[in-house]
Amino acid sequence: MARQAAVALIGPRQVGKTTLAHKIAEIRPSIYLDLESSADRDKLSDPVLFLNRHTEKLVVLDEIHRVPALFESLRGIIDAGRREGHRTGRFLILGSATIDLLRQSGESLAGRITYVDLTPLTVDEVDADNLEQLWLRGGFPDSFLAVTDSDSLELRESFIRTYLERDVPMFGPRIPAETLRRLWTMLAHNQGALLNASRLASGLSVSAPTVTSYIDLLVDLLLVRRLQPFYANVGKRLVKSPKTYVRDSGLTHALLNIETFDDLLGHPVSGPSWENFVIENLITAAPSRAQASFYRTAAGAEIDLLLELGGQQGTWAVEIKRSLVAKPQRGFYQAVEDLQPAKAFVVHAGEDRYPISESVEAVGLREMTELLLGTRAKSG
Template identity: 65%
Template sequence: MALLGPRQVGKTTLAWEIARSRPAVYLDLESDADRAKLADPILYLYQHTDKLVVLDEIQRVPELFRTLRGVIDAARRDGRGNGRFLVLGSASIDLLRQSSESLAGRIRYLELAPLGAGEVGAARIDGLWLRGGFPQSLLATSDQASLRWRQDFIRTYLERDIPQLGPRIPAETLRRLWTMLAHQQGGLLNAAALARALAVDGKTVASYLDLLVDLLLVRRLRPWHANVRKRLVKSPKVYVRDSGLVHALLGIADMESLLAHPVAGASWEGMAIESLLAAAPSGTEAYFYRTAAGAEIDLLLQLPPRPRPWAIEIKRGLVPKVERGFHHACADVAPERRFVVYSGTERYPLAADIEAISLTDLCAELTAVSAA
């Protein structure tokens, strides 16, 4: 198994939670001492054939994938089962390519996203929204300490982590792109406008955006395409995936500043989308729906193996209202269920086939679908 995601406190803790039920050894490949243990990796790994071997920050030693393939195949021939290695690391393009080439049929991927609303509970929703889901940011002693952690994370990721993964992109250029995406949180992608602002060509912007998507820092939400005989929006919507990073990129330090900022609604929408997708069953596909005439659904979830999607409108506020465009869009798409997610806690019908529901309650409902 490989756990892939932005480097964060909590990943190592999760690794040990997984390993708690059996003997395990942990190697941090950022550590010179631990890397030295793998001077002869085959010898070291064969000394621990009866243990779970946790390899953290695998992107530092990508050549290990070839060794792991041989060790795994030898163990299979000897009748030993799966689950001998837990591989942790950033989702670099090179890492994914090498692991898929070397370990095809021998590896399962698990995306390790920041914490979502379904995990932190209703009492911490505001903190999750402001600070984001990275554990050290969310659990910091103050908003100022949380903001400093996120600013340091952004700087470290741009100046140290991304160059280690291979791409040679000026850190300041990537920061400007990331900041522009935060300003346009949840907006339709306009690659030409971004290219002009960065003074680069469209292909370069596309490659930069692909990198941020591959690193699980940005989400491209695809438009739903159906044969409805209407002009549909074809550009994806783009979100910086962690709301705390949105606010750090925009210099938003506290809840008062956030509530007064124009990005507040889009930021809350992005946080809700990430939380819902984290709770949804494996294999769920996410879309939005928008026509040229203004019919719109913020989030369509195609839950396997259901033939019709769930339609979700996202509203920040305590008095949710259903716009006419949502009704028209639902008439086009014919979803199985229809929800309006809002900031309150009560669940009640807004119309005969539409429910107002809290974010944590809908996360719980999606989790129940996953467990069914």
Template identity: 60%
Template sequence: MFDRQATPQLLEELAHMPAVALLGPRQVGKTTLALEVAQQRPSLYLDLESERDRARLSEPELYLSQHQDKLVIFDEVHRTPALFPVLRGLIDQARRDGRRQGLYLLLGSASLDLLQQSGETLAGRIAYLELGPLTTMETGAEAADALWLRGGFPDSFTAADDARSLRWRQNFIRTYLERDIPQLGPRIAAETLRRFWTMLAHQQGGLLNVAQLARNLGVDAKTAHSYIDLLCDLLLVRRLQPWHANVGKRLVKSPKVYVRDSGLVHALLDIGSMEGVLSHPVVGASWEGMVVENLLTCAAPGVQGHFYRTSGGAEIDLLLSQQDGTLWAVEVKRSLRPKVERGFHSACEDLNPQHKVVVYPGKEIYPLGHGIEAMPLGELCRRLSTSR
């Protein structure tokens, strides 16, 4: 059992909002977290993939009106879009009765469907939270290598050995392709989407070139765009947008693309051991992707993540912008003796960030000169989480 970073924020939102949507990929721990919350108050759990629970909602307004004194948890809520207008009416009635918070907790595995459905009917009545895979703050810094190799899905991370973890991730990918995605609507051949997903793993952390991906896959650019959109909506892939600022330089405009979980990167590339990762060309990009996801998760909410790159070679791997305008420039190095390159110095001269950090796989914090610190991932995660 892990203490999830999202727990305090989830409890806070439930204390102030009538409905909260907890979004994240399948098997990431949404149900476990919801059931932990349910132990703290009268609650009702409904799994909308269960025929029995869906049958209870054949007359949803009548059924739910009998449980207005409870927190009602709907798992996989995007499977019943007709429920959202009913929830709106019940929430409005509860507000008139003086009950304004903690009525409904909605769990969903796809952001696009849930956001569209709830956004149209529950505007002003719902808060959104995202639960991603485990981070180094949740697993402990001593498990950083296992987290990198196996990824942050709890069942993969806690598997008995690396081989079993790899099989779990391979089955996870197959289930998504053959079962979950078709249930969400798109009719895409599983093998085609697997090839596309694998291409993204090979290009982990690279600039997104949809035209090249489309040519490699033998589809048009519009279709390739739709595949990217789908994997992003399923919270499996991230497009990291470039930083745009008036700095008088020619800036790269294409986003960088990451498969969000390092364990899935390795499974897509059939890498099952640490030796396999360290000898594979993806090693640096895989480590960078894991660091980026950890930092964005620890720094959220309210912090915006970008990268910075100019045509002249100035570059920052991750630029974190706090709500007060404070900038953190983060360089990622998979080396115990990290060296800062000229491009990072040039980028910092352009942007003048308040904090300059190189994340490396060591255990000590030490200065690198020019106001730059070398720092373990866990320590930077801790600092970002306390700077909210």
């Protein structure tokens, strides 16, 4: 719940509606409205009349992107409630975090809303022995908790199809679902590669600007991450193209029809997928104002992830290795020498933590996540 605003807007993690309603009911009296349900939408035919009857309850509005016009009514309801002493935590809004939705909420509820980015499950939220399952299936709870790998894959395939055929057309200009799926799959195959819009466009028989606009949409929908290169005056020729990643590892594997962990280990995307899995977990664990990028020079010096944490924490450099042996390449040491980060780590697939050199330390993913969560606590 928002402490300093009347509304909290949360997205995009998929949580069972019944479970969510029960959890909220345990905290305080509440009312839950699923705006995909015509019956619940009908209750809001006169939103002022209906919502003013529940001023003492937390009102949960799920799938808010189905009724974006509701934001205008909420503004007046919130302001009227403030005059009567009902200032904070009145509404919890759930929905896909799209540009249009964020713009509309920001314009209508400026100063009245707090945003919470509810990411998929991360390594600090699951048992240590479930890390491989989390990597394989991704962080959407229903997928992660499925009885079998086959059931999990089927859920993710259904999500992809539904998103492309039903949800995406609501959020942007009409894009052929098959074209967008092909692009999404191409990005999955090229997980962590430098973005080459012209090459992707050639494979889709569309223009490079069209591909760029499609990727913009996938980024806005939090389905793809475009990791920007780090710029610094270090007297070196720096790579200027961003890297792209399909953010949820489970969706990556579903797009590539990878069902089991053995299938994943034998697939060429295994290494890049692990890199993305680590990056998403570390960015999620870092303080909210941290800046994430990568560093690469034309001569081969490279850092997979740079986290500018700010304040006394400075910048952390992270190299990512899928193997149990944390042995960075020469280019990583050269990059560390170029940038002189406050700390440098090699995140590996094991759990041990030990020094590799005077300036570089090996650490497992879970412990690295805990280190970053600690910096978040220090930054307030």
